[in-house]
Amino acid sequence: LAVLRTFSEGELLGRLPFMNINGSGLFYAAEQELPAVGFRAVNEGYSQSHGVVDQRAEAVHLFGGDVDVDRSIVDLMGPEARASQIEMKIRSMRLTLEATVINGDSSANPRGFDGLSHRLQPGEAMVINNNGTAVAGAPLDFDRLDELIDSVNAYGGSKVLVMSKAMRRQLNALARSSMGSGVFQTGTDSYGMTVHRYQDCDIVTVDRDARDLEVMGYDEAGNSSSIYCCSFGDQGVTGLQGPFQGRYGISVRDLGEVPDAPVFRTRIDWYVGFAVLHPRAAGRLYNITAN
Template sequence: MLTITEWAKLNPNPLTSGIVEIFVAENPILAALPFINIAGNAYTYNRETSLPGVAFRGFNEGYVESTGVINPLTETLTILGGDSDFDVAQIAMQTGDNDTRAVHDALKAKAATLTWLRTFIDGNATTNPKEFDGLNRRLTGNQVLSAGTNGGALTFDMLDQLVDAVRGTPSMLLLNKPMRRTVRAMARQLGALTITTDQLGRELEG
């Protein structure tokens, strides 16, 4: 599976690459998320519900038959986009260094990636059947960690619980700016704050 950045390297069309660069620059999730091509208008996958039983046995003993439970799930594809039309005369008569079409295509791309980002977090297909459900609709039960009835101060222990709630090792932690400032302040108190930059010059906490 390719990330959108690696895909752009293999598709050097200037217009396409420019749009992809905007998506990556404005959307940290799309920059890190791998993509796959699928046929049709839906993607079906399996989710493990429970594992089968296993046991040790002695000589000539049998096993108790047991199978795991798998639930097939389907994601229906959604369409996000917009029109950006211009009279060819407007483009032909433009003056100065501004490329009218390029400027407005860039604005359209920025609007699209920010709309996708909002939907990735807060999308609700019940409210708007044309969009997909975001993380806040999908995370349930022990996937949601509570800081307390009325919230609470962030601690490194909470961050450890968050990391441990993810199967495997998380690729990244996403924070809004107030939360990022809190984490930085906590790290500074311990003398453990390291800031690097990614390929686009954005700051990353290490």
């Protein structure tokens, strides 16, 4: 329960679903083109056609770490000291995984997966320039943001806007100055937590990683940042997780005192991955400057 609570503290991981899969990865057919249909006359046949799909694969990756706590600390300070170290490790995992979902780069770290920024590159169909065709960035534009939201297919579910806290403040300020607070709303979820919304899309913020560095700062080209619109679900944007000894989720194992040092070791494992299962399940608005 403590592990689940720590992970749910993150807005992004608290919303991102995880698909349970068997084996080392997920093999799936990404929809590219729908088959043709039409009308027919009596005694006339239909024309044959088929949809076009792209065969793709997403792997699960080995994610986690060991926590060593000196025996003397446990003897002098009690088991709470060890529990505190485990909680810190799990919090570091949550922050690192959220950062990887946004900025993961498998070319820089082949052990990890590509995040949204590397799956949605400028020039691609689902990536929109906040400043039209201009190279230089510009402050957030409502029309471009609406275009981003409309470009993403919700597949019967809901859409989520992923941004930094600074970007959320910019959106809030723009809403107040241009048209009041009607399109930018706040409410509460089932847990009593405050939820911000724009155009019926929940806003999810990502703050800092485990090294205390901004994940979505104004550090892209031209001191700009991005907003992502995602449709979370098993037909859209989802996390992946494989089984560990027949059970899905995070494994926390007490290995006891190791033989070569006076330390107690705890090992934390998660077989985890990330997938965008449809070409229109996620989009990006980039080239947004602070002012």
